[in-house]
Amino acid sequence: MPESLDLSLFTRPAGDGTLGMELAVEGIACGACIGRIESAVKRLPGVTEARLNFTNRRLHVHWTDGAIAPAQILQTLEEAGYHGYPFAPLRAEQEEAAEARRLIRALAVAGFAAMNIMLLSVSVWAGNASDITPETRDFFHWASALIALPAAAYAGRPFFTSAWKALRAGALNMDVPISLGAILALGMSVVETANHARAAYFDSAIMLLFFLLVGRALDHTMRRKTRAVAGNLAALKAETAHRFDGDEVVSVPAAAVRPGDRLLVKPGERVPADGGVLTGTSELDESLITGETARRKVTAGATIYAGSMNYSGALTMRVTAGDRGTLLDEIERLLEQAASAKSRAMRLADRAARFYAPVVHVTAAATMLGWWLAGASLHDAIVTAIAVLIITCPCALALAIPAVQVVTSGALFRAGVILNAGDAIERLGEADTVIFDKTGTLTLPEPRVVDAGEIAPELMQMAARLALSSRHPLALALTREATSHIPYDGAVEEPGQGVRATIDGTEARLGSAEFCGIPAENVAHWVSVSTGTNGESFICLSYGARAAGIAISQRLRPDAAEVVKALRQHGLDLHILSGDRAGAVRPVAEALGIMQWQGGLKPADKIASVEALKRQGRRVLMVGDGLNDAPALAAAQVSLSPIAAADVTQAQADAVFLGERLKPVLDALVIARRARALMKENLWLAAIYNMIAVPIAILGWITPLIAALAMSGSSMMVTLNALRGGKSA
Amino acid sequence: MNVLVYLIPMALGLGLAGLFAFLWALRSGQYSDMEGAALRVLSDDDIEQTPPQ
Numbered sequence: 001m002p003e004s005l006d007l008s009l010f011t012r013p014a015g016d017g018t019l020g021m022e023l024a025v026e027g028i029a030c031g032a033c034i035g036r037i038e039s040a041v042k043r044l045p046g047v048t049e050a051r052l053n054f055t056n057r058r059l060h061v062h063w064t065d066g067a068i069a070p071a072q073i074l075q076t077l078e079e080a081g082y083h084g085y086p087f088a089p090l091r092a093e094q095e096e097a098a099e100a101r102r103l104i105r106a107l108a109v110a111g112f113a114a115m116n117i118m119l120l121s122v123s124v125w126a127g128n129a130s131d132i133t134p135e136t137r138d139f140f141h142w143a144s145a146l147i148a149l150p151a152a153a154y155a156g157r158p159f160f161t162s163a164w165k166a167l168r169a170g171a172l173n174m175d176v177p178i179s180l181g182a183i184l185a186l187g188m189s190v191v192e193t194a195n196h197a198r199a200a201y202f203d204s205a206i207m208l209l210f211f212l213l214v215g216r217a218l219d220h221t222m223r224r225k226t227r228a229v230a231g232n233l234a235a236l237k238a239e240t241a242h243r244f245d246g247d248e249v250v251s252v253p254a255a256a257v258r259p260g261d262r263l264l265v266k267p268g269e270r271v272p273a274d275g276g277v278l279t280g281t282s283e284l285d286e287s288l289i290t291g292e293t294a295r296r297k298v299t300a301g302a303t304i305y306a307g308s309m310n311y312s313g314a315l316t317m318r319v320t321a322g323d324r325g326t327l328l329d330e331i332e333r334l335l336e337q338a339a340s341a342k343s344r345a346m347r348l349a350d351r352a353a354r355f356y357a358p359v360v361h362v363t364a365a366a367t368m369l370g371w372w373l374a375g376a377s378l379h380d381a382i383v384t385a386i387a388v389l390i391i392t393c394p395c396a397l398a399l400a401i402p403a404v405q406v407v408t409s410g411a412l413f414r415a416g417v418i419l420n421a422g423d424a425i426e427r428l429g430e431a432d433t434v435i436f437d438k439t440g441t442l443t444l445p446e447p448r449v450v451d452a453g454e455i456a457p458e459l460m461q462m463a464a465r466l467a468l469s470s471r472h473p474l475a476l477a478l479t480r481e482a483t484s485h486i487p488y489d490g491a492v493e494e495p496g497q498g499v500r501a502t503i504d505g506t507e508a509r510l511g512s513a514e515f516c517g518i519p520a521e522n523v524a525h526w527v528s529v530s531t532g533t534n535g536e537s538f539i540c541l542s543y544g545a546r547a548a549g550i551a552i553s554q555r556l557r558p559d560a561a562e563v564v565k566a567l568r569q570h571g572l573d574l575h576i577l578s579g580d581r582a583g584a585v586r587p588v589a590e591a592l593g594i595m596q597w598q599g600g601l602k603p604a605d606k607i608a609s610v611e612a613l614k615r616q617g618r619r620v621l622m623v624g625d626g627l628n629d630a631p632a633l634a635a636a637q638v639s640l641s642p643i644a645a646a647d648v649t650q651a652q653a654d655a656v657f658l659g660e661r662l663k664p665v666l667d668a669l670v671i672a673r674r675a676r677a678l679m680k681e682n683l684w685l686a687a688i689y690n691m692i693a694v695p696i697a698i699l700g701w702i703t704p705l706i707a708a709l710a711m712s713g714s715s716m717m718v719t720l721n722a723l724r725g726g727k728s729a
Numbered sequence: 730m731n732v733l734v735y736l737i738p739m740a741l742g743l744g745l746a747g748l749f750a751f752l753w754a755l756r757s758g759q760y761s762d763m764e765g766a767a768l769r770v771l772s773d774d775d776i777e778q779t780p781p782q
Contacts, residue, residue, distance in 0.1 A: 031768030054765030104755060112748040116741060136733070143737055 005240070007070040009256040010086035014062060018048055021070055023059045023084040024232040025052065025077065033082070040080040044068050056228040059084065086253070087235035096224050103217045106155040110210040113151030114203070117144045118708075121203040125705050134196055141193040141200045148186060148202040155209050156182055158216065174353040174398050177360050181393035182208055188386045204390050204707045211395050211715045219402040222409050226418050230656065233418075233643060241272035244316070254306075257319055265315045267495065268471035271308045275319040277301060282313035285473065287439045288646050289627045291579025293554055307627065307646050309473055312496050334603050334631035335652070347423045348679055349401045356397060364388045367698045384700040390707055391697040396689055396714035400682035403722035408675040411726050415667035416658040417640075424654035427638035428668060429676030430619045434567060435610065435636065437624035438578035438585055438599075442592065443554040444660060445625070445644035447477045447537070450551045459548050462503065463541045466491060466510040470499045474539050475510070477552045498540075508543040516542035523549055556591065563662040564592045570669065573618070577606050579628045606632035623665055625649060640665060671725070678725045682718045689714040 011019045025037065034052050037059060041050040046067020052059045061073055070086070077084040120140045127137060156179070163175035182205045189200035239254045242264040249264055254272040257263065262278065265271055271284070283295040288307040295311055298304060304317060368385035372378060408425050412418075419425070436442050455463075464482035467475035469491035479485075488508075491501035498511010509516045513523050518540050526538060526549035538549045557563075567574060575596045578585045582599035589597035598609065610632050613620050622629070622636035625645035633639035633652040641653035650656055657664035693710050696702060754760065 031771060034765060034768060035772045052765065053762040054768060055762045101755065104760075105752060108748060108751050108755070112744055116744050119740065120737075139733070143741075147741070 004069075005071040005074070005251040006256070007074075007086055007253065009253055010088055011070055013065070017065055018062045019065050019070075020060065020062045021073070021086055022089055023061065023073070023077070023086050024235040025057050025059050025082050025084050026236060027082040028052075028054070028057055036080055037077065037082060040076050041073060044072060044076060047073075056225075057232055058228075083236075085232075085235040085238065087231065087238065088255075089231070093224075093227055093231055096220070096227060100217070100220050100224055103158065103213065103220055106158060107210070107213040107217050109151050110155035110206060110213050113147050113155070114206045114210045116147050117203045117206055120144050121704065121708075124200075128198055137198070138193065138196055141189075141202070144200065144202040145190055145193060148206050149190075151206060152182060152186055152209060155206075155213060159209070159212065172354055172357045174349060174356075176353075177357045177389075178208070178212065178393060178398060180361075181205075181389045184386050185390045185393075188383065192383070199704050201386075201390055201704055201707065204393075204704060204711065207708060207711060208390075208393050208395050211711070212398050215399045215402045215406075218406045222406045223419075223422065226409060226413055229413075230418050230420070233656075233658075237643075239270055239272055242266070259319050261319045263317050263319060265310050265317060266471065267310055267312055267314060268473050268476065269310055271304050271306055271310060271317070273306050273317075273319045274304070275317045276303055278316045278318055280313050280315040282315050283311040285309040285311060287554075287580075288445075288625065288644075291437060291439045291626045291628055293439055293580050293584055305627070311473055314495075331603055331627060331630060331648070334607060335634055335648075347401075348426055348676075348683070349398075352397060352683055360389065360392045363392070363694065363698070370698075371700070380700070384698070387700070387702040387707070388694065388697040391693045391702055391710060392690055393711070395711050396686040396718045397683065399715055400686050400718045400722075401679050403719050404675050404678045404682060404725055407722050407726045408671060408678075411671050412655070412668060415671065416664040417655050417668045417671075418658070419655045420651075421654040424638060425672050425675050426679065427619075427654065428621065428672035429674075431572070431621035431638055431669065431672075433573045433575065433613055433618040434621045434623065434665075434669075435575045435577055435613075435632070436594075437622075437626060437629045438576055438588055439554060439580055440625040440644060441623055441629075441642060442560050442576070442588055442662070443556055445642065447474065447552045448555040449477055449481055450553050450555060455548050455550060456546075459541060459543065459546065460550070462508060462543060463510055463539070463548070463550060466499045466501060466508060466541070469493055469501070470510070474537055474552050475499070478510075478539065478550065503543070506544045508541070510539065510541050513538070513540050513549075516540040516547065518542060518547050518549075522547065526551070556588065557660060557662045559661045559663050561592055563666045564594065566666050567669070568593075570666075572669070575609075575613075577601055577609055577632070579603075579606075579626060603628045603631050607635045610635045621669070640668065675725050678722060682721055685718055685721060686714065689717070 007021070011021050014020050028037075031054070034054055037052050038050045041047055041059070041061060044063070046064040047061060048064065049062040050059065074084045074086070120143055124132065124137055124140050159175045159178050159182070162173065163179040166173040166176060185201040185205040189202050189205070193200050240251045241254045241257050242249045243252050243257065244262040244264065257273045263272060263275070267282065277298055277300050279300055281297070281299045283297055284304060285293075285295050286305065286308045287293050288309075289305045298315070304315075364385045367388050368381045371381040371384050376384075405422070405425055409419050412425075460481060461483060464478050465484060465486070465488055467478035468482065468485065468487040470493050488501040488503060491499055493499045494511070494515070498509055498515040500507060500509045502508070513520060523538055523540070537552050539552060541548045541550065564574060574594045576585060576589050576594050576598070578597070578599050579601055580599055585597055585599035589595075598605075601609070606629065610620055610622060614637070620636040620638075622633050622639045623641065624633055624639070625642050627646040627648055629641075630646070630649040630652045633641065633649060639653045640655050640657060641650050643656055643658050645653070645656070655668060657668065689710070696706070759766070
């Protein structure tokens with residue numbers, strides 16, 4: 001390693017003189033990797049603990065402070081054939097882990113209580129039908145109360161706190177009728193038990209909590225799993241920066257860069273932070289920022305943005321924070337506006353709750369009043385009213401949507417789509433208009449070779465092998481065509497010019513036209529015959545008397561045309577809004593047959609277009625990756641971004657899709673539409689259940705046995721129905 | 730029916746024992762890596778290598 005790597009940002013002191021670090025590990029293929037990785041790391045001196053979590057592909061290492069440099073752990077992994085990426089666990093992830101443990105504990109307590117109370121309840125039901133003595137029944141009821149009351153106080157907390165919060169905010173959510181039902185059922189049962197009654201509802205209350213906790217725990221587990229994958233991907237993407245400490249250059253994670261730092265940006269690397277150029281000249285590819293594919297020349301004094309690709313020369317830069325360029329300021333301002341103006345679509349569940357809770361409570365009150373006016377005793381009227389509350393307790397209703405969400409997010413995950421927002425599925429299922437960004441969304445994030453077939457194969461392979469010795473971004477595109485990954489011996493890179501090597505006694509050169517000694521008119525001819533769409537760069541190759549020009553350009557994602565066609569068949573209205581110049585957008589739009597396209601748009605123009613469509617009543621899905629897309633993503637009803645997107649943009653997106661293909665966008669829409677249909681079906685199933693059960697309850701025919709059967713029956717029904725959403729698209 | 734006086738507390742006690750066993754397992758991190766646990770059992774790394782007789 002020529003320059004030292006400083007990873008102190010990621011190490012955590014454990015208190016006993018050891019340091020700990022978390023690494024996301026890439027390349028784990030099978031179970032044997034666990035032993036290989038752990039034993040390799042444990043062999044390092046001073047390492048006290050190395051444990052690999054196979055589920056989330058993370059390695060936890062502890063070592064005595066000072067015994068080894070953290071970079072040695074990365075190197076050890078590298079030698080064992082894996083890549084390790086250190087990362088600091090996000091606070092949100094830790095909080096979710098704690099929340100998940102609370103839910104599982106509550107679920108365990110509720111499960112224990114439900115089983116034991118059922119044991120007692122079944123005995124009472126059987127006894128009531130035969131010859132149980134009132135003393136024994138009272139004993140069983142008191143035993144049930146002894147189990148149920150503490151269990152409900154513990155296991156019901158997630159619902160009680162959420163209901164309390166909603167009530168204090170003057171709102172109603174699904175947890176309000178749940179909490180009310182459970183508390184009243186328990187309270188009434190205690191009173192009834194004290195009065196030596198034949199029936200008590202301890203089992204119903206606890207079973208209700210148990211079923212609901214199952215739904216919630218599942219929902220939470222699935223979300224944590226996708227969050228962990230997203231966290232790993234973020235760690236994999238994290239870039240390193242070269243920081244000047246005095247005159248020495250140290251590699252640090254980009255996250256450790258602070259305003260005022262002086263950084264070196266080498267050719268072929270992304271600019272790690274926003275700032276100003278101090279020395280050097282280069283060309284930057286800012287397509288991730290603005291969508292523009294033409295490169296920008298920068299010299300000392302220019303403002304540069306994190307995420308730009310440095311093409312030709314090394315730059316030194318000063319990181320700035322307060323004085324951010326006009327573009328970033330504008331995007332931040334637009335993001336704030338878009339976020340505050342975002343008419344948050346109301347979630348199906350909340351809409352159902354707002355309608356459901358008052359109806360239930362009014363029905364229960366009316367039942368009590370009705371029986372009392374009809375001459376029943378006050379006690380009987382209250383018992384019947386509470387039975388109505390218990391039977392309508394929205395067990396099925398509260399499971400109807402989470403169950404579908406769990407199954408759907410699993411299906412989306414398999415399709416390569418990772419959800420950021422919990423309610424994205426519903427909004428995705430409603431979308432009828434899709435807006436695509438061009439650069440990096442419809443096209444691949446990195447440039448690729450066009451017309452590879454036009455060039456003599458042996459020359460192509462020679463160019464690709466020469467490119468292995470270069471760090472230039474265009475050379476990187478060439479190396480993707482290489483069949484052999486062994487660089488030529490003695491290949492030399494002339495910075496900013498190209499690579500030369502002697503192959504079989506003849507010199508081969510790869511690089512600019514001057515460097516290869518190719519006359520300009522030859523290049524002009526290649527440009528005129530190239531079939532590429534726009535903005536090609538030519539990389540030249542000379543080998544003795546032979547010469548070739550290889551066009552490298554933004555290329556459409558391999559399945560873009562099919563996906564666009566399929567989207568149209570699903571009745572979606574498609575648009576392209578690009579920050580790139582119109583001349584570069586037209587060929588892409590024509591190739592895909594998307595008639596509604598606009599180029600040269602500023603971030604504000606993109607928002608305006610999204611808002612205009614929304615005003616027409618459209619439900620807009622925005623798919624984009626650039627920093628310039630972030631405000632439009634926030635403004636649209638629902639948004640997707642590819643994994644290669646700028647960080648700010650990805651944070652705005654409701655979901656992120658993986659891979660080179662565009663198909664996940666289609667899959668996500670298909671799966672989400674199916675999920676939305678299932679959610680509605682489930683809500684109807686729950687409604688039908690209530691239509692049957694509520695009249696029975698109002699008439700006062702409900703017994704604890706019927707309540708238990710109805711509750712578990714309806715919960716099973718919606719859960720089984722939700723499982724139908726698990727098929728892949 | 731006097732038998733119930735000690736049978737029911739016994740049943741409850743057994744149930745509680747199971748509950749606490751689960752909570753202990755949860756706390757000690759045995760559910761944090763379900764896939765890894767299934768594969769670790771197949772590894773022979775913890776067996777002392779003895780030369781064949």
